[in-house]
Amino acid sequence: MLKPISSTDWDYAKAAHLLNRAGFGGPPAEIQALADLGLDGAVARLVDYEKIPDPTLNPDWAKPNGEEMRQFREAVKTATPEEKKKLQREEQQVFQRRMLELRGWWLQRMARGPRPLQEKLVLFWHGHFATSVEKVRNPYFMWRQNELFRRLATGAWPQLLLEAGKDPAMLIWLDQGQSKKDHPNENFAREVMELFALGEGHYTEKDITEAARALTGWSLEPLEQKFIFRPRLHDDGNKTCLGRTGNFNGDDVIQIIVGQPQAARFITAKLWNYFAGQVPSEAWNETLAASLRAHGNQFKPFLHELFRSEEFYAPAVRRNQVKSPVQWLVGSVRMLENELPPTLASWGMLRQLGQDLFAPPNVKGWDGGITWITTNTLLTRYNDAQSLVEGTLPPLSANDFAKKPGGPGGEKAMKAMQRVRLGKVNVEKILTPDQREDKGLLIPALEQRLFQTSLTSGQEQTLREFLNPKTKLSEADIQTAIRLMMSTPDYQVA
């Protein structure tokens, strides 16, 4: 049991911290609403999200398309070279369009959906089971995996690990669907231990080759596009994995892996890092793991405890996490109460900032933390802030439109991007007439909205000096002041 903070210590600043970490932040009214619920009520509001209806509709193509793909392959087979080219180009366009729609669909759920923690966890699991469309090449599979994470976001660890392993996108991503008993492919067997459940140093090379044998037979049924066990490909002999011997199959080894005490330590350390922004000490990790085990490896009661714990509200934890690009973008539009930019622009920003959804850099996912910040990504954040607030197009370059699978495509995509129109922040919506007129009220109001705390006196002085020469503040002046406040190191943390 993690020690909770005293409910009398609950206040607006802690509610803001909770909303930033268990969600994507929000405007003052939303923070106030959480503060009014009290600690238990606020945590329950975020964690027990099943009670809140989510009316989001699925993309209309989000269903198995095995038959469509079969027909495409048939058509390509008999086509003339010219027709073939045309068919492939069309297929490519459908693929690009669907992936763009999928990215927009998910970002919209994060920015405007009624269940912020659920989406925050989907993002966690996406980064954890980091699967890329660049290899999977199928928007339906990517959507389906995303939905799997959504369905099991606060579920049981063993079930999630097993289902994620059998998920079609994963079967393709780590080659498990192609593994055969004469030469087992070790890719998934290795990563399930190293990156998904145990961590380096908690298994041997022999455990990997043995698990790979047990996992043979896990495959993908191409027409119905779902998991299938193929006994023909399965190695039926005895295997010894993590100290146990038997004629194991894939389900068995996943249960053996997730049954290791290390499996609870590993995933709780990663969750703590995601929500608290820090690596837990060994002792604290042990406490976290014990909590998860005590709750039968169920994430929901564990998260209830985590979000009420003293450690989660410690000064060293608060306002000390670098915002991920997604947090930065989604959090900004939530705080500024404006719309997400058109998906082409949102996606472009996230790609430049280093977090291309559905295309993590590798199976380890995003390193996160201060690795989000380089000289390059920092300047890009500052310029993207201008786009969000003043509606200008961010600087584009052909480099960002280099052709690669799952990427935006070449020159044509760049031209499309140049036609995108972005909205501006509505200052009348987020500021009272007094705040818009009185510089002495304006700066604190914006500080509360953007930082939920004050900047240093030197920074406030700089902002006053910027505004002072202007006798009457225009909408554009206020927008530039907001952009400047977002162009600070302080805005990059929450």
Added chain:
Amino acid sequence: MKNEITLQTRREFLRRTVLGSALSWTVPAFLADTFSALQAQAADSSTQVDTGKDGTILVVLQMAGGNDGINTVVPFANDHYHRARPTLGLTADKVLHLNGEVGLHGAMKGFKELYDAGQLSVIQGVGYPNPNRSHFRSTEIWQTASDTDRVEKYGWLGRYFDNACAGADPTVGVTIGSQLPQAFFAAKPKGIVFNNPQNYRFVANGSATEESYKKLNELEMSEPQPDENSGGSIAMLPAGMPMTGGRAVDFITRTALDAQHSSDEVRSIAARVKNQAVYPGSQLGNALKLVAQLIGGGLPTRIYYVSQGGYDTHTNQLGSQQRLLGDLAESVKSFTDDLKAQGNMSRVLVMTFSEFGRRVAENANGGTDHGAAAPMFIIGNQVKAGLLGQYPSLAPADLFQGDVKYNVDFRNVYAGVLEHWLKTKSAPVLGRAFTPLPVV
């Protein structure tokens, strides 16, 4: 501040003004360190380190994913090779012969030309004891030059900066890409990262905005907070990147400072210096094209870092490796042509590495699984050209868990590059003494 300090650059001037009149306790360690180094440097100008303006330059090229070294430097005459690789094995007519036994992959024509010109060194069988087959751990071992059983948080290039480049301009290390490689992690982090020089700037709607941005990003440092009730947390990040100032915002502030003061210079060079060779349109080609511009423009960089991904060829390796190695050889050849035209070829060394080679036996999917030792390439007109070291034995009895054994520890190569090319003592950088391999 008793010493008379001559500050050479705008940046040094800035750092001095940032510090103001006193080194108060609220100044983060990294700034204070830089300042002390500047003082020492100014006091004794003979300690001034070489910069990339006139000194030697190292370009590190990462082949990410684990390149199959056996199909890169191909032992085409070896029966064990063809037995282990019935479908992937390359026959004598498919490779560019270096001698009667081995040759380069047929796609690497550019490398063969460099080899014939005495500008390519092929170090065979490079690895380390107790090889690790995880991409991430093995990459970390190469990036930090650590032993397999030791986790180091700083990178070998970061330790080079710490040991040999105190007080240097932040552009002493340049990564073309979006992420800082772990090799750059350091006690006093240095180096800038960018992808695209045109976007490497703060876009302002007026000079007042720009002035305010500069002030907001230069002068403010968070005040150190007492570390009470830290929640039992010990570090910022699993990747092990160290925190210098304690709070994330201090790290970002330092990065903001580096960004502000390198962006003008980088953009001006990229706009001014023209490439004198035609590069492939690939990501690697574009990166090396940019590096050539920056070298030609005299950026004081000593280490450039570029990477090429996609070498994790578990399935259908033939086509993908062909494409990757072709891109590699062509991009590097264009780069050397460009440097020759500039007259800078003798100052630049390119070193490639990959986190591991691949299993000797192919798998059932027309690919190969993670392995161990593999060749490294060193390119430059002062290299010890030719084949260095021994090709590892492919005889089944000589393999360890199906992998070739290494003959050269990569840290001997690093030591050679540090001692003979960057002219610095390698032991402090690598943690202990490794015999420098004479690479130049």
